[in-house]
Amino acid sequence: MKRFNLVLFIAVIFIFSACQKKEKTIYDFKTDFVGDNSKVSQIINMQAYPKNFQTSEIKILSEEEPYGLKVFCKNYKNLEKKDLFKNAATTLALIKNLDNLYYIDENEREIFTYNRKEVEENLKKENTSLEKISESRENLENFINN
Numbered sequence: 001m002k003r004f005n006l007v008l009f010i011a012v013i014f015i016f017s018a019c020q021k022k023e024k025t026i027y028d029f030k031t032d033f034v035g036d037n038s039k040v041s042q043i044i045n046m047q048a049y050p051k052n053f054q055t056s057e058i059k060i061l062s063e064e065e066p067y068g069l070k071v072f073c074k075n076y077k078n079l080e081k082k083d084l085f086k087n088a089a090t091t092l093a094l095i096k097n098l099d100n101l102y103y104i105d106e107n108e109r110e111i112f113t114y115n116r117k118e119v120e121e122n123l124k125k126e127n128t129s130l131e132k133i134s135e136s137r138e139n140l141e142n143f144i145n146n
Contacts, residue, residue: 032097033096033097034060034097040058048144049087053083056073067099067100068098069098069100073105073111079112084103088101089130116130
């Protein structure tokens with residue numbers, strides 16, 4: 001009987017350890033609302049940015065439409081707007097009601113600004129859209145990695 005209990009105990013431990021939550025990906029933080037501070041900050045923080053570029057805090061602009069998001073950044077001097085396009089598209093794809101994305105410096109001066117319409121027009125040239133990108137984890141990963 002003791003041996004059976006030991007085997008049962010080990011089997012239960014094995015089953016529970018196999019069922020542990022897997023690590024979350026950026027797609028897991030997809031949200032309909034820019035006002036969802038915890039998900040929005042994870043979306044910004046989990047992205048891979050160009051070399052040396054750093055984000056710090058965010059400021060959500062959700063009191064009135066069009067909704068916006070300010071991302072404070074450092075080490076942007078050698079970047080062009082196109083260098084952050086994938087990051088902007090990823091952010092807009094994962095935050096459904098976000099209209100304007102501002103990358104700003106510590107004094108809140110705009111470095112680069114992206115709006116949903118502009119990003120959609122550029123993605124159309126690549127035969128994709130924000131909606132397609134946000135449809136599935138696989139679509140998002142394909143967009144980010146290609």
